[in-house]
Amino acid sequence: MTASTSTRTGVTExxxxxxxxxxxxxxxxxxxxxxxxxxxxxxxxxxxxxxVFFLIFGLPQGGQSLDNGRPVTAYVMISLAVYAAMVATTSVGGAVATERALGWSRQLRLTPLRPAAYVATKLITAMSLGLLAVVVEFLVGAVAGVRVPAYVWLLSGLAAWIGSLVFAAFGLFIGYLAPAENVMQIIGPVLAVLAMFGGLFVPVEVLPDVLQQVATFTPVYGMGVLARAPLTGDGVSMAAVVNLVVWALVFGVGAARLFRRDTARV
Amino acid sequence: MTSTHPAVELDGLTKSFGAVTAVDGLSLRVQPGEVVAFLGPNGAGKTTTIDMLLGLSRPDTGTVRVLGGTPDDAVARGRVAAVLQTGGLLKDLTVGETVEMTAHFYRHTRPAAEVLERAGITDIAARVVGRCSGGQQQRLRFALALLPDPDLMVLDEPTTGMDVEGRRDFWQALRRDARRGRTVIFATHYLDEADAYADRIVLVRQGRIVADGTTAEIKNLAAGRTVRATLPGADQAALAALPGVDAVEVRGDSVLVRTGDSDAIARHLLTRTAARDVEITSRNLEDAFLALTTAQTGA
Incomplete structure (x- = not known):
């Protein structure tokens, strides 16, 4: 961004x-x-x-323990960290819809910025906000008295954060699906329903049987199980891993295809 | 300028949207340093042509060369920049941040402070874009276009939707920048803008160029008068051969002669032919524009 040494009238181009x-x-x-x-x-x-959700729904369960003796508050905190991260990454990815609606994407096509570099910026921004969301939720939990071993903080935090990549892709998928200025007002409730099925607000086990079956196929289920695994010590089920990988592929490939459609010159 | 290529070479461009032919065999060559107005009514194909010129859309047939290369390459190297009607801005960034962010996308740019000043928006650099008027946002787009110090600047109806004051400020900013070999192509449907700012006017209608010349030449199209008369079986060629006649049109029993010497033509028609109902009307630039861009027959 250095200035050239002269104006066009001068010698340097x-x-x-x-x-x-x-x-x-x-x-x-x-x-x-x-x-x-x-x-x-x-x-x-x-x-x-x-x-705030943690303070309302988590704290009142203080003193209660999971089967392995770890605090229920930690279970709630990790679940809400996953929720916070997925909302964060979705909102950044989904902002593409707003920028397309405003015509900013078209403005960018008049610059050297390559579409892939634009998406990379969005992904990094999404993951940065996702990380911040996890850290803030954990801080709230820690300050409110949640105590678990260091490896649980670290592994659960990492799983919540990395799992939210699925939702960064989901956000981009939505972003390239349709230009809309108020995209988060539409997908916010969708995220809440998905979080419910993913066991982020209440454990999946308390849902009716049929819904439990359905829940294992929804996109939050895998990342929820993985993020809580270090806490519960339940181990990681194949179903959870497959769930995470498949949804990552679905949203990733979907976003890539829509992205190519959007950037194609017609 | 180190380049010896024309700034713009459009060759036989066509572009259709469904059954509508927006651009229909348009060819145009613009030399470096020219300031060209692309003048035509709404729907004439100006925006479609500009989109193809910038590589935002692909022509169905024909070729586009910008500064000797492809439009995409010219954009990526900052050799061409544009102010478009549809280019949006992020409402939550400030004017200064928008310039700063855009500057990061280039290898090299003019300093942000300089383009803000040249666009006349230094005083609102800290203002959030969403609180800027349409005219201020348009000058911000202009500032963004100035960043790479482009060889070719393209503006599509840059003052649409601005009030009189906004239009004046915008053209003042553009004039301040008018200098040193920059090629400028701007689309407009305001005749006075083309007249005041361009040194060449390209008139387009229904996707075709109907007139192309210096501003003076285009004005000359309008300088004369039109003599209309009823004259069954008019000899079009003989009338066209008369001194001072620019064009002759025959519509059924009527004949229309465009001329710089209406007295001589009227005299000729009344004394040497069977013409009757002779009418003489003067034409101004607005009439020429309308005639060229809306009538079925052009110049």
Whole structure:
């Protein structure tokens, strides 16, 4: 971003080389992150609301224990961390729909920024906010008295965070599905239903049998099981792993296909 | 300019949307340094042509060369920049952040402060885009287009939706920047904008170029008068051969002669032919524009 030494009337021509990495730039990413952190709505739904949920639904269960003696509050906290992360990553990915509706995507096509670099920026932003969401939820839990071994904090946190990649892809999928300015108002309730089936608000085991069967096929189920596995010590079922991988593929491939359709020149 | 290529070479462009032919065999060559107005009514195919020129859409047939290369390459190297009607902005960024972010996408740009100043929006750099007027947002798009110091600047109806003051401010900003070999192509349906700013006017109608010349030449199309008369079996070729006649049209029993010397033509018609009902009307640029862009027969 250095200035050339003279204007066009002078001797030097502007530097006409292509940008490195298709225009992907840490500077742009920084502005993107600042933008996300300024969005009150996003912050309310990803950082504040899950924390408040924990205080309302988790804390009253203080003193109760799981089968292995670990606190129920930790179970609730980890579940809500998964929820916070999935809402965070979905909202960043889904913002693509808003930017397409506003015409920003079209504006970007007048710059050297490659579409893949744009998506990379969105993914990194999504995962950054996802990480922040997990950390904030865990902080709320820790301050409120949740105590589990260090490896549980670490592994459950990592699983919640990495699992939310599925929802970053889901957000991009929705984002490229249809341009809409208020996309999160539409998919917010969808996420809540998926979280319910994924056992994030109540354990899947308390649902009626039929719903339990259905739940194992829904996209949050796998990441919920994986994130809680370090806590419950139940081990990781094949069904949960397959669930996570399949949904990651479905949303990832779906987003990629819609992305290609969107960037094709007609 | 190091390039010896034309700034723009459009050759036999066609583009259809379903049954509608938006651009119909359009060819155009623009030399470096020219300021060209693309003038035509709504739906004339201006935007479709500009989209193809920028590589935003592909022509059905024909070729596009921008500064000797493909449009995509010219965009990626910052050699062409554009202000489009449809280019959106992020409402939650400030004006300054929008410029800063866009600058990151290029290998090299002019300083942000410089383009803000040249677009006349330095004073609102800290304002959130969503709180800017349409005219201010348009000048922000202009500032973004200035970032790469492009060789070719393309503007599609840049003042649409602005009030009189906004239009004036925008053209002032563009004029301040008018300099040093930058090629400018702008689409407009405002005749006065083409007249005031371009040194070449390309008139388009129904996807075709119906007139192309310097602003003075286009104005000359309108300088004369039209003599209309009823004259069954008019000898079109003989009338066209008369001195001062620009064009002759025969519509049924009527004949229309466009000329710089209406007295001589009227005299000729009344004394040397069986013409009757002679009418003489003067034409202005607006009439020429309307005639060229809406009538079934062009210049």
């Amino acid at each position: 502007p530097d006409r080389r292509l940008p490195a990495l298709g225009g992907f730039a840490p500077g742009a990413l920084r502005i993107e992150l600042r933008r996300v952190l300024r969005n009150r709505r996003t912050l309310a739904f990803t950082l504040i609301m899950p924390g």
